[in-house]
Amino acid sequence: MxxxxxxxxxxxxxxPSPTGGxxxxxxxxxxxxxxxxxxxxxxxxxxxxxxxxxxxxALSGDYLEARSLRSAKSSIEIVEGTENARAVIDDLARTCAESLDALVPGSGLDEVAVKAATPLDMEMLERGVKMRSLFQHSARKNRVQVRHAALLTSAGGQVRSTSVLPSRMLIYDGGCAVIPLGPERVGVGAALIRDPTVLGFLQRLFEHYWDRALDFAEEEQRDGPEPTEVERDVLLLMAAGKKDEAIAHQLGMSPRSVSRIVARLMERLDAESRFQAGARAALNGWLSDD
Structure with a gap:
């Protein structure tokens, strides 16, 4: 009770009652x-x-004014800080109307980056944005990146890969390029390029690598005497005097993988030294652009 x-x-x-209880x-x-x-x-x-x-x-007016200044032509804007750079990139993605060209060096995006990028990528493709993404061949071994590439392709995007890429770069609507700050400042921000002359050069640079790339799902020829594209790039860097570690860094591969490729090439060329391998590759015409 x-x-x-x-x-x-x-x-x-x-x-309680006034009378108790x-x-x-x-x-x-x-x-x-x-x-x-x-x-x-x-x-x-x-x-x-x-x-x-x-x-x-009440801040909408200030935001629109700042954005109009950012859209000014003949300008190069430095965005300090990773979070600030990410916010600018997200804004550019949401307002992108026609095209996005992307260079992604290294072994591709990790799972966190893919998870963050996928919604915006799908939204742009649904809006009819023409999206071209160019990775290095090493990204084909990244399962997360392979799934992401397949998703982009199924939604209408174009994905290719090549051996060497100079830097990460995004070009929105042919009017604004985003590149990371120099190697000595990796991870601390980005530069937004709207200067027509510089932007034109960056667009031609993208086209140069894009035209020479393979479809992401296309396998390189592995049989026969001619070297694959990756092997040829290794030979060119060997001929330039690069060591395995430097070659691995430039091609987005592991030093162990480069060492295996070098050993295989020296065996095929019957070479006893790296110098001899380079000389015989040149005599075979493996290092020419034709």
Whole structure:
């Protein structure tokens, strides 16, 4: 009986009587008493939300003005900080109307980067944006990147790969290029290029690598005396005096993979040294552009 009275009192259904003891209270009255503080708190939160929304909307003019300045031609803008650069890239992706050309060096994007990029990529493709993505051959061994490439292709995007890429780069609508800050400042921001002369050069650079690339799903020829594209790039870098570690870094591969390729090439060329391998490859015409 005592437990029941305690529970009823906690719910506000029993109140002390002026004459002693307790008196029953209607559920409606108890509800008003118990819920009044909560309703007051909700009201205050709604008022705070409305005030915050009004303050944010008041900044729309400043945002549009800043964006118009960013869109000015003949300019190169430096965006400091990884988060700031990401915010700018997201904004460019959401307003991209015609095309996106992307160079992605290394072994491709990791799972976190793919998860972040996929919604925007799909949204752009659904809007009819022409998307071309160029990776290095080493990205074909990245299962996450392979799935992402297949998704882009199925949605209408074009994906290719090549052996060597100079830098990460994004070109939106042929009017704005985004490149990371120099190697000595990796991960701290990006440069936005709208200068027509520089932008024209970057677009031609993209086309140069794109025209020489393979479809991402296309396998390189592995049989026969002629070297594959990867093997040829290794030979060219060997001929330039590069060591395995430097070749691996430039091609986005592991040093162990490069060492295996070098050993296989020296065996095919019957060479006893790297110099001899380069000389025999040149005599075979393997290092020419034809």
């Amino acid at each position: 005592v437990d029941a009275e305690f529970r009823l009192s906690a719910l506000g259904l029993l109140r 307790q008196v029953a209270v209607s559920p409606e009255t108890a509800a008003d008493t118990l819920l009044a503080p909560m309703e007051q708190d909700i009201l205050q939160r709604r008022i705070a939300m409305a005030a915050t929304r009004a303050r944010l909307h």
